[in-house]
Amino acid sequence: MAFKPKTQEYTSEEGGNKYTFQTVLPSVWAKVEDKITDKGGKLLLSVAMPEMLEKVVVAPQGLVLDDFESWTELEEVTMAAYRFQRKGK
Known part of the structure; x- marks a missing residue:
């Protein structure tokens, strides 16, 4: 059984911008x-957010934290990408 990446289109509530997760x-x-995550399993946002943008958000490509106009949209998109990857759907 070979790995087949799944994708999902996502539109942020905060900015209405479109993203593709894979x-x-x-x-x-x-x-x-x-x-x-730290030793207690707590998510480290300063590490997790860039990782989600680099590894899970495939469009638009090359996003970094400072590309977002608001913290709200940054948090929304990166956490949605995290949940998508964890569930695979």
Whole structure:
């Protein structure tokens, strides 16, 4: 059974901007999870947000934190990407 990435179109409520999410390989995700959580399992936003933009948000490409006009939209999009990757749908 080979890995087949899944995609999802997402439109932010805050800005109405469109994004495309795509799942990553389980081996990649395991490393990401290790990197973005502390020893207690708490999500480290300063690490998690850039990782979601780099690995899960595939369109528009090359987004960084400072591309967002508001914290609200940044948080909304990166957390939606995180939930999408965790559930795979």
